[in-house]
Amino acid sequence: MSIILRRTLAVFRKDLRSELRTRYTLNAILLFVLTTVMMIAFATRGEIVNDGVASGLLWVIMFFSAMTGLARAFVAEEERGTSLLLRLSSPPAAVFFGKLLYNVLMTLLLNFAGITLFFIFVGGVAVGSPGLFLLVIALASLATAASTTLISAIIARSRSRGALFPVLSFPIMLPLVLPGVELTLLALGGADMAQAQNNLQLMVSYLVVLTTVSWLLFDFVWKE
Amino acid sequence: MSSLLMLLGFTIGIILGNFPSVLRPRPAWWRWAVVILTSLTIVLALWPPLGGTFNSVVLMGRSYEKQAVPLKARIDHSTKSYNAERDEFSVVMRDFSSEPREFPVVFTGREPAEISSAKVVIVNVRLGDSDTDFRGESVVAVDPSVTIGFVPALAERIRNVYFHVPMAWIGFLAYFLTMMYSVRYLRKRQPSDDIKAAAAAGLGTAFTVLATITGMVWAKFNWGAFWSWDPRQTSIFVLLMIYGAYFALRGALSDDDDKRARLSAVYSIFGFVSAIFLVYIIPRIMEGLHPGAAKSGDMGPLVDGSIDPIVLSLYTLSLMSFTLIYFWLYSITVRSRFVAMELDEAQFS
Incomplete structure (x- = not known):
C-alpha cells in the first residue's frame, strides 16, 4: 500500500510541478473564471441579486470553471505523448488518485477564486453562516473532482474531446448540483447544520460512491 | 402483499x-x-367505468366546483319511492367502501329505466345542500363486471x-x-x-x-x-x-x-x-x-x-x-x- 501511496504523491507532484513550471493552463483558466464572473456581474448589474439567484449563479461559475479546468488532466498526457511512460512507471491506482488529488486542488483553487471574485463584483450578497458555506464549497469541489476525473480519462482516448467533456460530465454531476444549490441557499440564508444535514449526507454518500466506482473502473480506461 | x-x-x-x-x-x-x-x-x-364511494362524492362535493362523481352501489329495491308532488324518485344505495355506507339517492323525475332490474349500478352523483343529500344525475353503467376505483385527486x-x-x-x-x-x-x-x-x-x-x-x-x-x-x-x-x-x-x-x-x-x-x-x-x-x-x-x-x-x-x-x-x-x-x-x-x- 505504501508504494501506491508514494507513487500517488509522485504523480501528484509531477502534475503540480509541470503546471507551475509554465503556469500557462492555470493562467488561462483563472482568466476564464474571471470572464464568467464578469459576464454574470454585467448581466445582473443594477439588479438585486437575492439568495436564490446567488446560489444558482455560484453553481454556474463552479460548473463552468470545472468544465474548463478539469478536462486537461489526461488530455495533457495524451498530447505530450507521455501517457505510455506514465503507464509503465506507475500502477493505475496511483495514477488515478494522483490525478484526483491534483484535480481536487485545482477545483478548490478555481472555486474559491471564482467565489471571491463573485462576492467582490456582484454586490449585495451576504453569507449567513460562513462555516456551512465553506464546508459546502469544499465538499462541492471534492465531489466535482471525483465525478470528472474518470470522465477526463475517457475523453482523452476519444476524438472531439472538448465538446464531449461537459456533455458526459453534466448528468453525472447533477445529483451534486441539486442538493448543492439547496445547501448554498441554506448557507447564504444563515441556516444551521441540522437543517442542512439531509443534503450534506446525500452529497457525502454520492462523493464516496463516485470515488469508489471511478477507482474500480479506471483500470479499464487506462490499460490498453 | x-x-x-x-x-x-x-x-x-x-x-x-x-x-x-x-x-x-x-x-x-x-x-x-x-x-x-x-x-x-x-x-x-x-x-x-370508474366506481366511487359516498365518501368520494362528499369529498368532491365540498370542492369549489362541486363535481359529480360516479358512485358504484348496490340498490335496495324495497326502498324505492316516488314523490309525485316534487317529481322525485328516491332509492337507498349501499356503496362498496371497506365500511359500507347507505344513503338514499334522489333522482329528478321517475325511476330511470336502466336501474329498475339492476343489482349494482354506477350513477353520477352530485352532492346537494348537505353532506347526506345525494343527487343522482345519470346512469353510467348497470351491473358492471370490472370497475376501477375512484381516486378524488x-x-x-x-x-x-x-x-x-x-x-x-x-x-x-x-x-x-x-x-x-x-x-x-x-x-x-x-x-x-x-x-x-x-x-x-x-x-x-x-x-x-x-x-x-x-x-x-x-x-x-x-x-x-x-x-x-x-x-x-x-x-x-x-x-x-x-x-x-x-x-x-x-x-x-x-x-x-x-x-x-x-x-x-x-x-x-x-x-x-x-x-x-x-x-x-x-x-x-x-x-x-x-x-x-x-x-x-x-x-x-x-x-x-x-x-x-x-x-x-x-x-x-x-x-x-x-x-x-x-x-x-x-x-x-x-x-x-x-x-x-x-x-x-x-x-x-
Whole structure:
C-alpha cells in the first residue's frame, strides 16, 4: 500500500510541478473564471441579486470553471505523448488518485477564486453562516473532482474531446448540483447544520460512491 | 402483499420475455400471447367505468366546483319511492367502501329505466345542500363486471397509471441491463455483450421517452403544466441526458470497436450510479409533486399497497405485457445487429 501511496504523491507532484513550471493552463483558466464572473456581474448589474439567484449563479461559475479546468488532466498526457511512460512507471491506482488529488486542488483553487471574485463584483450578497458555506464549497469541489476525473480519462482516448467533456460530465454531476444549490441557499440564508444535514449526507454518500466506482473502473480506461 | 403481486408480474414478464431464448426468433404462440395480453391491457385500461364511494362524492362535493362523481352501489329495491308532488324518485344505495355506507339517492323525475332490474349500478352523483343529500344525475353503467376505483385527486386520469408507470419502470430495467452487460463486457470482452448493452440502452431511452411524454400529458391535466421541474421530472430528464451522452461517446469512438465498447461500458456503469441516485434517492429526499416525495407522508400508492386492488391487478397485467413487448423489441434489435456484425466481418475477411 505504501508504494501506491508514494507513487500517488509522485504523480501528484509531477502534475503540480509541470503546471507551475509554465503556469500557462492555470493562467488561462483563472482568466476564464474571471470572464464568467464578469459576464454574470454585467448581466445582473443594477439588479438585486437575492439568495436564490446567488446560489444558482455560484453553481454556474463552479460548473463552468470545472468544465474548463478539469478536462486537461489526461488530455495533457495524451498530447505530450507521455501517457505510455506514465503507464509503465506507475500502477493505475496511483495514477488515478494522483490525478484526483491534483484535480481536487485545482477545483478548490478555481472555486474559491471564482467565489471571491463573485462576492467582490456582484454586490449585495451576504453569507449567513460562513462555516456551512465553506464546508459546502469544499465538499462541492471534492465531489466535482471525483465525478470528472474518470470522465477526463475517457475523453482523452476519444476524438472531439472538448465538446464531449461537459456533455458526459453534466448528468453525472447533477445529483451534486441539486442538493448543492439547496445547501448554498441554506448557507447564504444563515441556516444551521441540522437543517442542512439531509443534503450534506446525500452529497457525502454520492462523493464516496463516485470515488469508489471511478477507482474500480479506471483500470479499464487506462490499460490498453 | 401488493408489491409482491407487482413483483411477480414483473418477474413473470422478464422470465417469459427471455423464454425460450432472447437470441432466437420468437415462437408464434409467444407472439400471439403478447399481442393478446397487450390488447387486453389497453382494453382494460380504457374501457371499465370508474366506481366511487359516498365518501368520494362528499369529498368532491365540498370542492369549489362541486363535481359529480360516479358512485358504484348496490340498490335496495324495497326502498324505492316516488314523490309525485316534487317529481322525485328516491332509492337507498349501499356503496362498496371497506365500511359500507347507505344513503338514499334522489333522482329528478321517475325511476330511470336502466336501474329498475339492476343489482349494482354506477350513477353520477352530485352532492346537494348537505353532506347526506345525494343527487343522482345519470346512469353510467348497470351491473358492471370490472370497475376501477375512484381516486378524488385523479378521477379518469388514473388510467394513465397503466401506461406511464410501466414505461418508467421498464426504461430503468433496460438501463439496469445495460449496466449488467457492460460489466460482463469488461470481464469477458465479448463483442456480443457490447451489442446487447447498446441495444438495451437504446430501448431504455425509447421507453423513458414514452414515460416522459405520458407523464407530461398527465402533469398538464393534473398539475396544470406540462413541465414544472418536479424532482422526478428533473431526474428523468437527466437520465435521458446520461444515455444521450452515452450515444454521443459511442459516436465519437466509432473508429475502434474495442475502444468504443470498453469506454462506453465504463461510462454506462458510471452513469448508472448517477441514475440510482436520480431515480431512487433524490425524488424521495426532495419535496415534489409526484407521490412518494418528501413530506407527502407516504411511499406512493403503488409501492405501499394503499391502492384499489383492481387498479393494482390491472397495473400488474400492464407491467407484464409491456415488459414482454420490451423483450420482443430487444430480441429483434440484438439479432439484427448480430447479423450486421457478421456481414461486416464477412466483408473484411
